[in-house]
Amino acid sequence: MSAEFTLSAGGYTAVVTARAAALRVLQFEGRDLVVPSPEGGPIPDYRGIIAAPWPNRIADGRYTFDGVTHQLPLTEPERGTALHGLAYPLDWTVKEHDAGSVTLTCTVGPTTGYPFVVELSTRYALDDAGLHTSVTAHNAADVAAPYGVCPHPYLVAGSSPLDEWILEAPVATFLEVTPDRLLPVRLAPVQGHEFDFRSARPIGTTEIDHAFTDITFDGGLARLSLRDPAGTGVGMSWDESCPWLQIHTADKPAPIPSRIGLAVEPMTCPPDAFNSGTDLIRLEPGEAHTASWSVYAL
Structure with a gap:
């Protein structure tokens, strides 16, 4: 048990596990803001993990x-992909821990298919404004490394069914994917599409498992809101x-x-970026990259 x-x-x-540096529980005044994972058990559906050194999928697990x-x-054999990076199955090491924060570290690589060495540090910190993660x-090696990252929380607006939750997401373009493997096909505007949630409205029966871009950042932050018609809600913000x-x-x-729950995953790059190169981070020897996001009650 981690x-x-x-x-x-x-x-x-908040409860954070050493396994995958995962957010297992997040509550505000006793109300769940994310779908919790069972204590001591496996992590279902990658709930709350840090997906690195790539988010989402790499087609056929192969890249140049x-x-x-x-x-x-x-790691996703049914779709023939490598899913959500290499940090997921690892037990991270605690570096700092106090009443309101914890910092965990791990090293990914060198390993099969990823002959690079990337040291990861994740910090969770709570305050009156919510949970902040970086x-x-x-x-840590002498050659450049490809890199990307995302969190994987499943947000919970309240006790009503997800179909009734009211979503507002500041995204103008989505990535069409193949129906069988969820691999990128082309970009398309949300205008006139069922994925247009730029104005708040109920999710309804819409099924979504897609990446979005052309995000509106206001003062350096994008903000998504998810509200229950009963009056509760949860928000997520992230930086550029x-x-x-x-x-x-x-x-x-x-x-x-x-x-x-609604999985909301701010990503540094889109699915299969190790092949497309789109927004792929190239970490040169000695370089560092930081990504940050927050989850809070509404």
Whole structure:
């Protein structure tokens, strides 16, 4: 069983696990803001993990970087992809921990398909404004490394069904994907599409598992809101280090519980960026990169 770290401040409580540096619980005054994971058990559906050194999928687990082709293990064999990076199965090491914050570290690589060495540091901190997370990656090797990152929380607006939750997301373009493997096809505008949530409205029966971009940043931050018609809600903000956003309505086949939360994942790059190169971060030796986001009650 991995170690856990409980944080509290300003009416908020969070539980972070050493496994995957995952956010297992986030509550405000006893109300869940994310779908919790069971204590001591496996992490279902990548809930709350830090996905690094890439977010989302790499097609066929294969990519070429600086003229060399690499083959990663297929961690999503049903779709033939490498999913959500290498940090997920690792137990991270606690560096600092106090009542309201924790910093965890791990090193990814060198390993099969990723012959690079990236040191990761994730800091969670609570205050009156919510839970603030930052992930810093440092290239500890003498060659450049491809890199990307995202969080993977499933937000919970309240006790009403997800179909009734009211979503507002400041995104103007979405990435069409193949229906079977969810791999990128082309960009398309949300204007006139069921994915247009630039003005707040109920999610309804819309099924989403797509990346979005052309994000509106106001004062350096993008803000998404998710509200329950009963009056509660949850918000998420992120900085310009993440020009992409994955949204997933967590649709599952029966008898698995379906649509129990809305996955909201600010990403530094889109799916399959190790192949497309789109917004892929190139970490030179000794360089560092930091991405940040926050989750808070509405």
